Amino acid sequence: MITADESTFESAVESAATPVLVYFWATWCGPCRVLGPLLEQIESENGEAFTVVKVNADDSPALAARFGVMAVPTMKLLVDGEVRRTIVGSKPKAALVAELAPVLAS
Numbered sequence: 001m002i003t004a005d006e007s008t009f010e011s012a013v014e015s016a017a018t019p020v021l022v023y024f025w026a027t028w029c030g031p032c033r034v035l036g037p038l039l040e041q042i043e044s045e046n047g048e049a050f051t052v053v054k055v056n057a058d059d060s061p062a063l064a065a066r067f068g069v070m071a072v073p074t075m076k077l078l079v080d081g082e083v084r085r086t087i088v089g090s091k092p093k094a095a096l097v098a099e100l101a102p103v104l105a106s
Helices: 009-014 030-045 061-066 093-105
Strands: 002-004 020-025 051-056 074-079 082-088
Touching (some): 020 030, 030 093
Parallel strands (some): 020 051
Antiparallel strands (some): 020 074
């Protein structure tokens, strides 16, 4: 999992050779504290299928606004730089894997 902010986001996303799951979170968000470790686990179990880029929405409000983030946690799946899927809220691991299945299968 890569941590990015407004100054490092573009390079983090552009340097990824795989689809990118941008994970918007906040320190005060209880569901985010549960979701973060799950995303790390899913990422490690799936090798090079995708990269997670973690963005603190409070510290990077311009990025949150750019992606239309209205609540945290919110995840945006970017494939070739385009948003292909939006996932809002914390979900169990199986539900997250199902949401990411198209990317994990390729």
